[in-house]
Amino acid sequence: MSDMTPIGQPLLEVRHLSKNFGPVQALNDLTMMVRAGEVVALAGDNGAGKTTLIKAISGVYQPSSGEILLKGKPVAFASPQEARDQGIETIYQDLALADNLSIGANIFLGREPMRRKYGFLPVLDRAKMAEAAKTTMALLDFHVSRLDAPVSNFSGGQRQAVAIGRAVYWNAQILIMDEPTAALGVPEQRKVIQLIHQLKAQGRGVIFISHNLQDIFAVADRIVVLRRGVQAGERKISETTHDEVVKLMVGG
Amino acid sequence: MTSPPIPHHAATGHVAPQADHADKARTLLQRIADLRAWLFLAFLILGFELWSRISFGGTFLFNPFNIQSIAVFAVAPLLLATGQTFVIISGGIDLSMGFIMGLAAVVAAHVINWATPGMGFGLAVLFGSVVAVLVAAIPGIVNGMLVALLKVPPFIGTLGMFGVARGVAFLLAGGTTVPVKNEVFSALGNGKIYGVPYIILVTAVFVLIMRYLLGQTKFGQHNYAIGANAQAARRAGINIKWHLLRLYILSGMCAGLAGVLYAARFSAGAAQAGEPLLLDSVAAVVIGGASLFGGSGTILGTVAGAFVIAVIQYGLVFINVAPFWQFISVGVVIIISVLIDQAQRRFSGGRQSE
């Protein structure tokens, strides 16, 4: 990573961000920050504005007002591609994997490496893809026996790891995940939590949305609670309780 | 990869060992299913060989005339089917290929006739063939724009083009066949080198190129990805519209080449040249292991599929069975193929690419 932000330094700042869809004020004057090596959980009731917030950060939506700073510099992303080029990778709930392709092919989807066969014929460099898949997955402490198998053969947690692995390989400094554990069984949820721990240890910033307080308390450093588009509160995980968070979520 | 190596935490993501066993069984099943077209082919050839020995006391397979006839028979459906393989893997279908082939055959015939006096035999053939393939790209462009830009479902868009290409081809042909007077062209269609017909050589080289394109290039890789999950492909930055446009141009040009070789073989262009071949081409792709849901299929599978159909059609004539049995046999093979595909889908969520 060419310019890894030192751990603890601000990576991403959101200041007074608002977003409305016509009359619907989905996000209202929201401020938050993510530091390098920090995991921030977004919590809140259905329709609180969590997805809207991460979509505004990742370039899917243009904010109605407010600003986003990446390593101290104001940025505006016209598309998710632009955000990705700057190191902000979003892992959607449906994972966006091509099920019929291998881990390596998924990591390199859209930016496949080529080599020259017989010195002239450009062909896909499958060896490089497999090698990258192996090292990347090992970096996530994730060991798959069959690197050439299509990812459809893998479990939900493994596929989550592939999606995360792709972001890691392409040097994402900030990973945004929308309910990464929602569709998984309990053992698989634990693996994903472990993966988030790994990302944190590598000095990346992580924002993840979850409805599961257990997960949040297992891995997050801080929690930002949204209520009807407004920031209802922000707590260090070490200084709060399930009860307090629930109160912030429902109000009152 | 430039991130610093991080010491591993407690093991987290190991694939459970007991999963390995089921994994292997699944892989084996997948292999067998992927090879089903070759198995069909082997059974068919074995069957005809036995029949031939028992009732005629002669060989079926080891008769070079039979092999050559089957191969020549397979040329046009195979050319259509290679293009169709790409389209079906992308999750689409191209129903217009048969009449694009006819259109190209008629255009090749006209242009070669027109150019021969001025250019001489050889150059006229080259010129006419190139023009015919380029003309075949035009309906491909329209198909591509309908599917990629206007979001018309491929089945409907190419069905429309089926009608348009058909009408234009018949109009250009004046409602009849267009004979070609050019001996180089008929030599191309019927001549041999070391006993191998030119059209088989041209087809073999073309199939190899298509196999390379599907299996070894970004275009092929993106084609698989789009067929499996277009949303994922888009998020990965693949330009889907541009891909689909090129895809339908490619299938149009495959049909164009088939049309040129048809016209060479019969020294005539006919609008209906490809009419019965379109469904054969789809059948070859499906028998070859591709799924009509998109995302899977291979060129080699399609080659096997095309030969399964050709062997059935030729073999039944060879053993003097009423030709209508062809339809029944090919139909049965298609149904079995699709059943295998679905059974396999139930076992594993998806399939491997080439």
Ligand SMILES: Nc1ncnc2c1ncn2[C@@H]1O[C@H](COP(=O)(O)OP(=O)(O)OP(=O)(O)O)[C@@H](O)[C@H]1O
């Ligand atoms: N594209 C859109 N157009 C109009 N309204 C929208 C759009 N996206 C979100 N909204 C509205 O904005 C509000 C916040 O939605 P958002 O999806 O951000 O909530 P959420 O916190 O992610 O909820 P959940 O927990 O159910 O995923 C809701 O009232 C929603 O109906």
Ligand SMILES: [Mg+2]
């Ligand atoms: Mg949401």
